[in-house]
Amino acid sequence: MLSxxxxxxxxxxxxxxxxxRGLIAAGKLARGDELPPVRQLAADLGINLNTVARAYxxxxxxxxxxxxxxxxxxxISSVERSFGPKVEEKRRVEAAIAAALxxxxxxxxxxxxxxxxxxxxxxxxxxxx
Amino acid sequence: MLSxxxxxxxxxxxxxxxxxRGLIAAGKLARGDELPPVRQLAADLGINLNTVARAYxxxxxxxxxxxxxxxxxxxISSVERSFGPKVEEKRRVEAAIAAALxxxxxxxxxxxxxxxxxxxxxxxxxxxx
DNA sequence: CCCATTGTCTCTTAGTCTGATACTTTAGTC
DNA sequence: GACTAAAGTATCAGACTAAGAGACAATGGG
Numbered sequence: 001m002l003s004x005x006x007x008x009x010x011x012x013x014x015x016x017x018x019x020x021r022g023l024i025a026a027g028k029l030a031r032g033d034e035l036p037p038v039r040q041l042a043a044d045l046g047i048n049l050n051t052v053a054r055a056y057x058x059x060x061x062x063x064x065x066x067x068x069x070x071x072x073x074x075x076i077s078s079v080e081r082s083f084g085p086k087v088e089e090k091r092r093v094e095a096a097i098a099a100a101l102x103x104x105x106x107x108x109x110x111x112x113x114x115x116x117x118x119x120x121x122x123x124x125x126x127x128x129x
Numbered sequence: 130m131l132s133x134x135x136x137x138x139x140x141x142x143x144x145x146x147x148x149x150r151g152l153i154a155a156g157k158l159a160r161g162d163e164l165p166p167v168r169q170l171a172a173d174l175g176i177n178l179n180t181v182a183r184a185y186x187x188x189x190x191x192x193x194x195x196x197x198x199x200x201x202x203x204x205i206s207s208v209e210r211s212f213g214p215k216v217e218e219k220r221r222v223e224a225a226i227a228a229a230l231x232x233x234x235x236x237x238x239x240x241x242x243x244x245x246x247x248x249x250x251x252x253x254x255x256x257x258x
Numbered sequence: 259c260c261c262a263t264t265g266t267c268t269c270t271t272a273g274t275c276t277g278a279t280a281c282t283t284t285a286g287t288c
Numbered sequence: 289g290a291c292t293a294a295a296g297t298a299t300c301a302g303a304c305t306a307a308g309a310g311a312c313a314a315t316g317g318g
Contacts, residue, residue, distance in 0.1 A: 010224070011275060018228045025234040037295055048277045053296070069296045070284025093238060094246055096229040099137060101250050104222045106132065106144055108151015111255055113219075114226075118247055121227050125234055140306060166264055177308045182265065198265045199315030 001028065004045055012047055016055035024064060024075060025125060035065065035073040130157070133174055141176055145184035147218055153193060153204060164194065164202040 001023065004015045023029045035041070038056060042049040056073050059065040067073040104114045130152065133144045152158045164170070167185060171178040185202050188194040193206040233243045 009221075013275080018224075018231065021228070022231045025231045038297095039295080049296095050278090050298095051276065054275095056296080067296060068284075069282065070294070072295065090238065093229070093233045094250075096232055097226075097243075097246060098250050099134070100222070100225040100229040101247075101254055102134060103137065103139060103144075103147075103225055105254055106134075106151065107147040107218045107222050108154050109219065109222060111251065114222075115251070117219075117223055117226060118230075121223075121230050122240065122244070124227075125230055126240055142306080167266095168264080178265095179267095179309090180307060183307090185265080196265060197315075198313065199263065201264065 002041075002045070004047070006046070012051045013054045013058070016052065017058050020055065020059060021064070024077065029075050031075050031077060033075045035075070037072060131170075131174070133176075135175070141180045142183045142187070145181065146187050149184065149188055150193070150218065153206060158204050160204050160206060162204045164204070166201060 002016070002019045004012060004019065006012075008015065020029070020035075029035075035056070036044070038049045038052040042052045045052070056065055056067055060067050060073075064075065064077045065073050066076045101114065104117075109117075131145070131148045133141060133148065135141075137144065149158070149164075158164075164185070165173070167178045167181040171181045174181070185194060185196055189196050189202075193204065194202050195205045196202040230243065233246075238246075
């Protein structure tokens with residue numbers, strides 16, 4: 001369900017965070033679902049438990065997960081759940097998008113390339129949950 | 130002609146490499162064109178000369194530039210030559226965009242909201258070159 | 259020859275990633 | 289209630305990297 005690349009340039013915990021975010025966004029993980037223990041997921045992926053723990057903590061801080069010592073970690077957010085008028089969230093998201101787009105432009109990608117890229121990603125995100 | 134972001138997550142020298150690659154790929158920099166001295170470009174961008182030197186060196190190693198002590202740095206590649214390595218850049222950028230979009234969906238933003246957000250950002254990026 | 263210009267090298271500082279290990283909390287079981 | 293297993297958390301260490309400060313080396317013009 002989750003896959004990471006040990007040779008990638010992006011840090012392992014970032015890959016985990018992105019991957020888990022993607023699973024939640026796609027509806028593969030719904031509110032109340034339990035996540036594997038850090039040791040198990042770490043063993044499955046062949047990495048250290050701290051790395052998994054860090055990813056869990058970041059998502060916990062972001063309000064997507066909830067961890068309790070001795071019990072485990074569960075999803076507390078879901079796609080359907082709207083955060084309502086959280087302007088702060090919106091601005092953070094907008095900043096992330098702006099950074100990604102600026103990065104794309106700096107990399108020399110044409111506007112058309114970026115737009116088709118966006119379109120494909122949007123389709124992927126909203127296809128058959 | 131070149132712009133970088135000091136607050137971006139991607140390293141400065143990587144931004145420079147991407148930017149220069151983009152300029153060469155777009156034909157803004159042709160074979161034989163001289164690049165600014167490392168000190169000048171560094172001063173213009175407000176960064177250290179070593180960072181610029183590193184970018185130059187990486188592109189020199191990649192066969193796009195040629196540097197000579199005391200003389201300067203020139204472009205020795207043409208557009209088609211610089212098209213190859215762009216694929217890696219594209220994939221990296223695509224991953225960043227995918228993460229940002231997943232983030233946006235998680236935040237509870239509707240598809241329409243995200244799309245208008247994207248449109249606005251794209252307009253802003255390409256309004257005055 | 260002398261000097262300004264230019265790229266290159268060395269070193270330092272600070273920060274981050276990842277892992278090893280130990281600690282704390284929860285929940286069951288006898 | 290004490291004990292044990294399981295789970296998240298905290299602390300520390302080692303390695304790597306980015307970025308800057310400053311010195312060094314080569315080129316070309318007067």
